[in-house]
Amino acid sequence: MKRIGFIAVREFLATVATRGFLLGVLIMPAIMTIAVTVGPRLMNQRTAPVRGQVAVVDPTGSVTGELRATLDPQAIEARRTEASRRAMANVPAAVRDLAGDANSAASNTAIDAAIGAVPELEVVELPHDPKALAYLPAEKAWLTEDSQGLRHIALVIVHPDAVSLAAGQTDYGTYDIYVTPNLDDRVETAVYESLREALVNARVRNQRLDRNLLDATVRVPRTPSITVTRDGERPTVGAFNRALPFAFVFLLLFSVLMGGQGLVTSTVEEKSSRVIEVLLSAVSPFELMAGKILGQMGVSFVVLALYIGLGLLLLVSFAVLGLLDFSLVFYLVVFFVITYLTMGSLMVAVGAAVNEMREAQALMMPLTLTMMVPWVLAAPISRQPNSTFSTVISFVPPVNTFAMLLRLTSSAPPPAWQVWLTIAVGIASVGAAVWVAAKVFRVGLLLHGKPPDFATLVRWVKAA
Amino acid sequence: MDAVRLHHVRKTFGRTTAVDDLDLVVPAGALYGFIGPNGAGKTTSIRMIMSILFPDSGELSVLGRPSALEAKDRIGYLPEERGIYRKMRVGAFLTYMARLKAVDETAITPRVRRGLERVGLRGAERQRCEELSKGMLQKVQILTAIIHEPDLLILDEPFSGLDPVSTRLLRDVILEEHRQGATVLFSTHVMPQAEEICEHVVMIHRGRKVLDDQLATIRRRYDPRTIRFEPLDPAADLSPLRGLAEVERIDPVPGGYDIVLAVGSDPGAAIRRITAAVTPARIEISRPRLEDIFISIVSEGGAADAERSLRANLQGLGSAEATA
Numbered sequence: 001m002k003r004i005g006f007i008a009v010r011e012f013l014a015t016v017a018t019r020g021f022l023l024g025v026l027i028m029p030a031i032m033t034i035a036v037t038v039g040p041r042l043m044n045q046r047t048a049p050v051r052g053q054v055a056v057v058d059p060t061g062s063v064t065g066e067l068r069a070t071l072d073p074q075a076i077e078a079r080r081t082e083a084s085r086r087a088m089a090n091v092p093a094a095v096r097d098l099a100g101d102a103n104s105a106a107s108n109t110a111i112d113a114a115i116g117a118v119p120e121l122e123v124v125e126l127p128h129d130p131k132a133l134a135y136l137p138a139e140k141a142w143l144t145e146d147s148q149g150l151r152h153i154a155l156v157i158v159h160p161d162a163v164s165l166a167a168g169q170t171d172y173g174t175y176d177i178y179v180t181p182n183l184d185d186r187v188e189t190a191v192y193e194s195l196r197e198a199l200v201n202a203r204v205r206n207q208r209l210d211r212n213l214l215d216a217t218v219r220v221p222r223t224p225s226i227t228v229t230r231d232g233e234r235p236t237v238g239a240f241n242r243a244l245p246f247a248f249v250f251l252l253l254f255s256v257l258m259g260g261q262g263l264v265t266s267t268v269e270e271k272s273s274r275v276i277e278v279l280l281s282a283v284s285p286f287e288l289m290a291g292k293i294l295g296q297m298g299v300s301f302v303v304l305a306l307y308i309g310l311g312l313l314l315l316v317s318f319a320v321l322g323l324l325d326f327s328l329v330f331y332l333v334v335f336f337v338i339t340y341l342t343m344g345s346l347m348v349a350v351g352a353a354v355n356e357m358r359e360a361q362a363l364m365m366p367l368t369l370t371m372m373v374p375w376v377l378a379a380p381i382s383r384q385p386n387s388t389f390s391t392v393i394s395f396v397p398p399v400n401t402f403a404m405l406l407r408l409t410s411s412a413p414p415p416a417w418q419v420w421l422t423i424a425v426g427i428a429s430v431g432a433a434v435w436v437a438a439k440v441f442r443v444g445l446l447l448h449g450k451p452p453d454f455a456t457l458v459r460w461v462k463a464a
Numbered sequence: 465m466d467a468v469r470l471h472h473v474r475k476t477f478g479r480t481t482a483v484d485d486l487d488l489v490v491p492a493g494a495l496y497g498f499i500g501p502n503g504a505g506k507t508t509s510i511r512m513i514m515s516i517l518f519p520d521s522g523e524l525s526v527l528g529r530p531s532a533l534e535a536k537d538r539i540g541y542l543p544e545e546r547g548i549y550r551k552m553r554v555g556a557f558l559t560y561m562a563r564l565k566a567v568d569e570t571a572i573t574p575r576v577r578r579g580l581e582r583v584g585l586r587g588a589e590r591q592r593c594e595e596l597s598k599g600m601l602q603k604v605q606i607l608t609a610i611i612h613e614p615d616l617l618i619l620d621e622p623f624s625g626l627d628p629v630s631t632r633l634l635r636d637v638i639l640e641e642h643r644q645g646a647t648v649l650f651s652t653h654v655m656p657q658a659e660e661i662c663e664h665v666v667m668i669h670r671g672r673k674v675l676d677d678q679l680a681t682i683r684r685r686y687d688p689r690t691i692r693f694e695p696l697d698p699a700a701d702l703s704p705l706r707g708l709a710e711v712e713r714i715d716p717v718p719g720g721y722d723i724v725l726a727v728g729s730d731p732g733a734a735i736r737r738i739t740a741a742v743t744p745a746r747i748e749i750s751r752p753r754l755e756d757i758f759i760s761i762v763s764e765g766g767a768a769d770a771e772r773s774l775r776a777n778l779q780g781l782g783s784a785e786a787t788a
Contacts, residue, residue: 006563014551274547278608280516281541282564284533446516 003283007291012298015262024258025303029310049073049117050187052153055142057128060163062206063175064125066198067156073118076190079197080118086221119187121194122150143180154179154191163202172203227323240323245382245409248332249374249402251307256340257371259300260347263292264360267351276445285442289352293344300340304333331408331419335401338426342398343367345430345437353444353460359451374402385410394422397429436461465528467492467616467647468513473522475508482508484671486522490649492615495642497662497679498651499754505671506651507544510620513649514541527616537566540614540646544621546605548593554580554604555589558611565612579607583633602630606637617641619650623657635661655754665754669762679754686757689727690750691735694720696743704741710734722750 015021054071058064069075126139136157143155159173175195179188204211226233270276279288308329315321350363377399381390385407394403394414404422407414443460444452452460468490475483483505490496498506511517512524515532527535549557558576567575580588583603593601602625609617619638623631638661642648652658658665665682667675675682689712695702702721705711710729715722725734731749739747 002566003564006560010560014549270547273550274543274545275549276547277516277543278541278546278548278561278605279564281514281539281543281609282536282561284515284536446511 003287004291004294007279007283007288008295008298011266011292011295015266015296015299016302021299025306028307050119050153050184051121052119052151052187053122053124053147054153054191055124055126055139055155057126057136057139057155057157059128059160060158060202062163062202063158063198064123066201066205067194068123070194070197070201071121071123071191073120075197076118076194079193119190121153121187121191126155140178143178152180153183153187156191156195158199162199163206172199175199232322244324244328245406246378247311248328248405248409249378251304251311251332252336252339252402252405253371253375254307255300255304255336256343257368258303259296259340260343260367262296262299263344263348264351264364265357266292266296267348268354268357268360271352271445272355280445285445286438289345289348289438289441292348293341296344297337297340300336304336308332328405328409331405334423335405335426338423338430339398339401341430342426342433343371345433349437349440349444349457352441353447353457354451363451363454363457370398373399374406377403378406381406382410385412386414391418394418395425397425398433400425400429465492466490466525467494467527468649469523469525470509470513471523473509473512473519473524475505475512475517475519481671483512483519486668486671486673488666488673488676490647492647493642493645494647494649495638495661495663496647496649497658497665498649498668499653499655499658499665499758500651500668501653504653504668506653506668507620508671509668510618510649510651513618514539535616537612538615540609540612540617540641542606542609542617542619542622544624548601548605550592550594552593553589554585554591554593554596557593557604558589558607561608562611567612575611575613579611583607599627599630602626603633606630606634610637610641614641614646616647616649619648621652622650623652623654655758659754667754667758667761669758674761675757682754682757683752686752686760689725689729689731690752691723691725691731691738692717692720692746692748692750693723693738693742693744694746696745700742702742705738708734708737708741710737720746 054067056064056067126142128136128139139155139157143152145152155178157176157178159175161169161173162175163172165172177191177195201211204214270279276288283291312321312324315324346367347364350360350367354360354363377393380387381393381403384390390403390407391414394400394407396403400422404414404419408419439461440457466489468488470486470488473483473486473488474481486505486509488509498509500506508517512519513526513532515526515536524530526532527538529535532539552560555576558579559572562572562575563569576589580586583606585600585603588596588600588604593604596604606622609619617638619634622634622638626634638648638650650661659679662679664678665675666673677685702714705714705723710725710733712724712726715724723734723738725731735747735749738744
């Protein structure tokens, strides 16, 4: 046991005390930090607003004027501010504080960075033949002709029944829109929104209604819900609930893959540098394997702890720590140990069976693909956590831990007996994986030359 | 107590029999050479002794235990293919190996320092292994085998790839460990090395033991049948020698001739009759070399090419050169 400890400590230090590890571990938080701090500054530079003309063929005679009003830059900016205000109403208070006043200059700058500067669009009304509205080659040619002044951006053909209903008609007509190639979708969106506003205004005016009154009538603000727990109440954060399963699966997958990859690399290195036989003079193959697995597990724990710590720090800074059920962290650690020992054992066996990393890739492929399965299943499992599929896959190693973690972080956690059954199945899979890996490891360590195929590995397991 | 005991041990890899019905007893305190050409089964046998490989059948005991796994702390092992953690510092690597060999924690540092001084690497503890020359690395590797002062030292082709300085150092280490009471078993395919160091040799060929005896006994047993002869006149006519009843054949060799005597001839009488027939500048009985003895045992009237290849292998030249 002492020898296993010495090997584990060496393995741990040999991995952790390298520049590669530090870079690998810190790169993700660094990217996140850069994205949050430097990113907006880089994006903050105001781009020149798009200037151009939107042509309108308006048989109703009432939409063009309304469109001029709704496409006005001030009107577009007012709508953006209102949309931003509504979005902010649903995020945690800490995020609102960070974002600041929705009407502030900083806020407007941020909105501009995200959805582009407010376009400056001029409305041009084109003459039309009321009998040939379905086929307007001359009008469409306007879009593509070379313009000396403002760029031609879009052509809108308003349907004759877009503003008033004929007798017996229940639905209004709309419009057709033609645009130039490579039009910025943010500008196109601004045109769409302005058109919608213009049509509504025209229809309201046609019926002699009060638009403000109508808006007030249909407006029912969505009140944020309050989550009630045994410990008290807190605002519900929907995004948190949606992100939680993916965050936990990512943590599990990342830490297991990192440790597994480290195991393969270090074993291949030891084998190719021929230090293996020197070690085998002092320890048994099983002690060597166990020490290596535990050493790399320590490495993965460091990574896992770092990311859990960062996650908690984020929750604390946004004052939503109370949303996290800490038993999930416990299950994450338990499932990590089970999954790591299962996959790590198989990966160390792969490392022992091959001579170089290039050969390892072929044997690693099935293991890596297996590890990707939970990622694919994350959405269906978290949406239907108690479906037959979700329940069954919770007991199929090695993806059982991922599935159970997804279910535990979902809105309808499974009963406790299922959780413990998953753990029991996981422990059994660890035993089986270690048994197989120990045999492959012992045979493969001293063999050089042609790498084994799957059939050879099976033969090793049977023979050893 | 015997340090190593193998009884009817057999090991196969697929259809290849690497070791076949091998019996071997190495008494405690002995200095044994385990010799044979490349591919004879030496490394497989040693790996079985070290419990790195396990026999298909047969029994085995090491230092009184049924498996070397139970006595690894008392065994020093230098494999033929010996690596090192290149990124580790020399002191850390030796300390690591000493810990794995269960050396008392308080004794490790002084032993590492003493060991490095012994091999001429004083002060190298802080250097990374990758910073050392090949010769220095070889010395560190030798140290890893003896850092825990083993009772049994097993060395697999220990001189393979060593520079002359490391070769001399290793030979001194082997003899020193033996003087201090350790049992030494080392394998080699280079017979002159075995002749220089061993008290007892075990010859193995194609997985089977072909000879197991004291070196002195072997030399006594294999009668000298070759006389090295250098005539005073290099152009002397040797035809009178060919007519002698004791002479089977005369082979020219650099600096003279090897006169191979007929079976049952008296070397003393032969020398007298040779010197009477042709005046010698030098004449002596050629001592039987292990290489000759080995080849005489295994050649079984084989082809001359095969014999030349084997001889080159046993001289450490490698079969490729011999057949080229």
